[in-house]
Amino acid sequence: MITGFETADIRFPTSLSLDGSDAMNPDPDYSAAYVWMTTDAGDSGHSFVFTIGRGNDVQVAAIEALRERFVGRDADELLGDMGAVWRDLVHDSQLRWLGPEKGVMHMAIGAVVNALWDLKAKRAGLPLWELLASMSPEELVGLADFRYLSDALTRDEALEILRAAEPGRAARREQLLSDGYPAYATSPGWLGYDDEKLARLCREAVDDGFELIKLKVGGSVDDDVRRLKIAREVVGDDVRIAVDANQRWDVGEAIEWMRALEPYDLAWIEEPTNPDDVLGHAAIARGVSMPVATGEHMANRVMFKQFLQAEALQVLQIDATRVAGVNENLAILLLAAKFGVPVCPHAGGVGLCEAVQHLSMFDFVAVSGSIDGRVIEFVDHLHEHFVTPVEVRDGRYLAPTAPGAGTEMTTRG
Numbered sequence: 001m002i003t004g005f006e007t008a009d010i011r012f013p014t015s016l017s018l019d020g021s022d023a024m025n026p027d028p029d030y031s032a033a034y035v036w037m038t039t040d041a042g043d044s045g046h047s048f049v050f051t052i053g054r055g056n057d058v059q060v061a062a063i064e065a066l067r068e069r070f071v072g073r074d075a076d077e078l079l080g081d082m083g084a085v086w087r088d089l090v091h092d093s094q095l096r097w098l099g100p101e102k103g104v105m106h107m108a109i110g111a112v113v114n115a116l117w118d119l120k121a122k123r124a125g126l127p128l129w130e131l132l133a134s135m136s137p138e139e140l141v142g143l144a145d146f147r148y149l150s151d152a153l154t155r156d157e158a159l160e161i162l163r164a165a166e167p168g169r170a171a172r173r174e175q176l177l178s179d180g181y182p183a184y185a186t187s188p189g190w191l192g193y194d195d196e197k198l199a200r201l202c203r204e205a206v207d208d209g210f211e212l213i214k215l216k217v218g219g220s221v222d223d224d225v226r227r228l229k230i231a232r233e234v235v236g237d238d239v240r241i242a243v244d245a246n247q248r249w250d251v252g253e254a255i256e257w258m259r260a261l262e263p264y265d266l267a268w269i270e271e272p273t274n275p276d277d278v279l280g281h282a283a284i285a286r287g288v289s290m291p292v293a294t295g296e297h298m299a300n301r302v303m304f305k306q307f308l309q310a311e312a313l314q315v316l317q318i319d320a321t322r323v324a325g326v327n328e329n330l331a332i333l334l335l336a337a338k339f340g341v342p343v344c345p346h347a348g349g350v351g352l353c354e355a356v357q358h359l360s361m362f363d364f365v366a367v368s369g370s371i372d373g374r375v376i377e378f379v380d381h382l383h384e385h386f387v388t389p390v391e392v393r394d395g396r397y398l399a400p401t402a403p404g405a406g407t408e409m410t411t412r413g
């Protein structure tokens with residue numbers, strides 16, 4: 001039985017060192033709206049929503065509103081049908097009014113769903129990626145909600161994708177355990193860093209084995225050109241460079257700005273404009289020479305569907321705490337596989353690396369079956385606050401082996 005449901009408002013003063021600074025978020029204080037559920041069996045499930053400071057209390061209050069749905073419930077029953085748990089919460093008409101299926105309440109649902117996944121994986125004695133990758137295609141499609149998706153992806157098509165990946169699961173699991181999963185480094189490129197720090201961190205990223213780095217852009221074209229020139233000189237031609245505008249531009253401005261940056265051979269332009277603007281992204285994708293990446297602020301699976309249908313993104317960036325948890329991200333991974341678009345998750349913040357690595361690794365073993373063109377963001381901040389921090393070596397995430405979802409923190413605020 002679930003006996004406890006606790007929350008905490010945890011904030012880190014990252015704005016003091018300009019870590020995380022970009023064109024839209026000059027002074028983020030990385031924060032977690034943290035939740036953990038305890039049981040009469042003595043175990044617990046932990047998760048969080050990542051925010052950047054002000055409003056973290058609002059996010060905590062939204063999670064608190066879900067307390068009555070869990071305390072006193074039979075944990076085995078909940079964990080035995082995670083698809084039903086998800087639908088009960090997301091389809092609740094009164095909660096749904098606050099979205100629908102987007103924003104603070106939807107993210108709160110994601111946190112409690114993910115806390116249950118953490119508990120379920122701990123009880124199974126498996127890391128979350130491996131728990132998911134051990135489930136049958138039928139069990140997996142039972143977790144996803146195909147309402148609003150069937151014009152792009154039916155349950156039967158999802159089953160086909162998962163069944164096609166089944167024969168190679170064991171070999172890919174072994175590959176993952178021995179070689180890890182490719183990572184890329186964002187730490188060098190925060191907009192608030194001076195040129196000297198940029199060059200030093202670019203060099204360190206290459207020395208650390210990263211084959212892709214990302215720079216923030218969108219402050220001024222001249223600064224961006226200067227910083228890209230420095231980065232390209234330091235990393236050489238073999239390391240790829242992506243850029244991220246964090247929603248700074250209008251559509252026409254994005255196309256014009258990116259044309260000025262074209263000579264630097266960019267891996268992608270990330271979040272060029274408002275994350276809800278499907279047709280705007282499609283126009284940008286047609287107007288620039290590099291792939292368009294987005295997804296970290298995409299509210300739900302329906303938005304991902306539309307972006308894919310409109311060919312508005314070429315790199316799909318899931319986020320572990322933006323949508324309603326593992327179940328909705330599973331639906332998004334299936335959509336990406338159907339459309340043949342690589343998933344390169346957003347991470348960093350507080351605990352996003354710890355959480356999202358499980359989804360990419362599960363995708364590799366049991367969904368897309370591919371690592372080609374795929375890479376997980378890595379930012380080297382705040383990992384020390386987690387019970388099982390990520391391990392990144394030679395530019396790769398090592399597959400976690402500890403039971404759970406990686407989302408348990410050592411601090412309670």
Ligand SMILES: [Mg+2]
Nearest residue numbers: 244270271296
């Ligand atoms: Mg970004």
